[in-house]
Amino acid sequence: MSDTLKPENAEQLLQAVQWAVAEKQPLEVLAGGSKRAYGRPMQTAATLDLSALYGIKIYEPAELYMTALAGTPMSDIDAALAEAGQQLSFEPPDLGPLLGGAANAGTIGGVVACNLAGPRRIKEGAARDHVLGFHAVSGRGETFKSGGTVVKNVSGFDLSKLLAGSLGTLAVMSEVTLKVLPAPEKIRTLLICWRTDGVYDHGAMTAMSRALGSPHDVSGAAHLPAAVAARSSVDYVSNSGGGVTALRVEGPAPSVEHRAKALTETLKEFGQIEELHTSNSKTFWQEIRDVSAFVGRDDLPIVWHLSVPPASGAKVALSLLEELRGEVIYDWGGGSIWLALAGGDAHADEVRAAVAKTGGHATLIRAPVDVRAETPVFQPRLGPESDVTKNIKIGFDPDGILNPGRMYQGV
Amino acid sequence: MLMPKPDETVIARRQELADALRDIVPGEGVIDGAEELRAFDCDGLMAYKQLPLIVVLPETTEQVSAVLKYCHKNNVKIVPRGAGTGLSGGAMPLADGITLGLSKFKKILDIDFDNRCVVTQPGVTNLAISQAVEADNFYYAPDPSSQIACSIGGNVAENSGGVHCLKYGLTTNNILGVEMVLMNGDIIRFGGKHLDAGGLDLMGVITGSEGLLGVITEVTVRILRKPETVQALLIGFPTMVDAGNCVADIIAAGIIPGGMELMDKATVHATEDFVHAGYPLDVDGLMIIELDGPSAEVDYLVGRVREIAERNNASTVKTAANEEERVRFWSGRKNAFPAIGRISPDYICVDGTIPRKKLAEVLERMAGISEKHGLRVANVFHAGDGNLHPLILFDANKEGELERAELVCSDILMLCVEVGGVLSGEHGIGVEKRDLMGAMFTEDDLKQQQRVKCAFDPGHLLNPGKVYPELHRCAELGKMHIHHGKLPFPDIPRF
């Protein structure tokens, strides 16, 4: 049976890691466990469970920051922010259901460790852009901190960037400080409902590029091919009968009115434009954010996330769908492709070859454990980049105590 | 300023090194004449000067790689240099080091409107990027006041900000890709025209690393569409406390202005005398707030800001009547440094960040510091994000004034840290704030940062003596300190 350590404060966390270091006992680090099925599978006898390290420590809406213990559930964080009319602008997704688990099980530490971001990534950045500072215990069994609570800070190396997206392989964060921002007063979504037969994905890229290059401050740009659109719980989208491209504008009411109108004018040559108001918009963008269309799809068990230059989105996705059976969702103006595939093989070589043509990276998000064990889940690092990655791991966790191998073999 | 002891054996090999470098960078690219070296003896922190051993100005990434490989093999230190406008001494030369300047990397390589990015060489100025895309109504958002001169490579190395970074972010939030040469000559690329790293975010840690991790040879930046309209308000307050409260109230109302700058009385008078921007002289604090977006949004927000300002006792609230007047509002702020230069023979520009709510307290205590050391302090702030730029006025020709100015500077920075802020908001640590790092970080914090250095440059050959007060050898930093933990811990819940 696996041994689970569940520290209740920073001191106990330090002791737990120090014990693991002394015993050379690798640890699986988790909090909500919502993303346990993400990354390379690991064999660790002991688990470090951070779920008892929870609570919002400081929340100062007027200072635009919040400090929370790493195991604080996202639902608590969202509730506190909503009360003050604020939000985490990078729109952290809840990938629990996509990965076959429960909804709302995520924690703030997990969101940062995975550097997740939703549709607003194109405008506001990812988790990495919102972490102002943290406290952590390294795989050396030492407590350290970096950053602070203020947005402007060039005082030493920005270790927050390094820890964001490191999947707990470098250090265990005990608390994080995040930048928070006002939530928009109003949201409007414009839908281009494609009536043409066949493939409109290229047209969608052009339309999204036009919208994102406009002065109308678009904060979400997604495209759903017909099969995906049909699965939306928003009627306007599921009943459209074809592919749907969605563009979001948010902000003060008069501004949203104005921009929605101007954007409609900009886009009318692409087809008929429908509008979603605030409530439907929220539902719709949450579906995009959480990749809801691929939740529970036993017919498409493999899910990849590709990040590519936005204008190349359709080219990359369509070339893959020519060879492989699956479906795609485009977000980030085409720069983000969620690719769901049939069958037991992840087709990593095909996927990575397609990405290599335009530049970018591909991450295997969902796959059965045996597939993840034999597929490079994260974009393989080559040459000097691989050397530096390994050296950094050695600097933080020389004995490979923390989530060993979760990102890369030996890292 | 105490720097690591120069290596005399390297200095003795100067001619040999210059010859070898000329084989790599032919023509005018290697400078070793004393007169010409003088042009490189300091950066924007002019109080500290040092002649470099040699200056090399390569033109291609391959040359940079060959230079670094050679220096790596020969154990010679390198100081990367962009335009030399840095204010913390990051590009200050070393007596036994080669200054590697990127000034010949002057080409914009690719303008890609479909992917909304520009690929550029590092020596291109910040402003030149915006100018290259201006005709198509795009721009590059981070806009340091030095933007006509500073290089984009230097911006990445310092994670520079500008008046618009409250709304649009710092350099780190606006770059997509970097090509960099490691000290051993390896060429490494991070990112590209796509988002996020897909592995460890190495680009994130390079940004703001002050030339300690590698030499940046190419940058891909995100460009944004210009807003439809831009409007500025000039708001005067009878006290700085009122001004500080107004800043807090605007943010609390959910408004994130494009820019929100604050100047104190001394700065207002100095700039008004210099550029005649039309600033009211009967105020203690003067704020410039810029709002951008569609006119419907800007008009709406101007109304709300006006209301908040009036509630905070504003004595003047003026909205720019036209573009010309908006530019004039800014002209004073943008010329604040040279304006101070007119009223004082020398000045030091401090750069700390504080939580916004501490503004009034910090101002008051800063006045005390100024009085204690008998030197005047003028204040400009990026008020929206709590980034202070107190300017300490002194005369280097007067006995002891530089030393006193340095004391004022460190007292102010310690105050910033004490109230929960940080040592540098955007100018970096360099040599200037190096010895204060211990006030913000513990020994373990600093060691962990230096282990990142070891992952890139284990021999400490890149820009040594900057940022970190003490150079620990990487072998020393790598050692494990085992705390003999015993199981079971009675106090950790286990399952």
Ligand SMILES: Cc1cc2nc3c(=O)[nH]c(=O)nc-3n(C[C@H](O)[C@H](O)[C@H](O)COP(=O)(O)OP(=O)(O)OC[C@H]3O[C@@H](n4cnc5c(N)ncnc54)[C@H](O)[C@@H]3O)c2cc1C
């Ligand atoms: C009048 C004035 C106003 C200023 N206003 C602002 C402001 O508003 N906001 C702000 O953030 N800063 C400001 N600065 C500071 C300065 O302009 C910035 O720090 C700028 O980014 C430095 O760029 P540079 O090309 O001059 O770099 P340099 O001064 O040459 O170098 C700065 C640091 O970067 C390293 N470096 C430079 N190029 C490279 C490269 N290619 N690869 C690796 N390392 C490199 C150097 O080693 C050094 O440590 C101002 C400076 C002045 C003089």
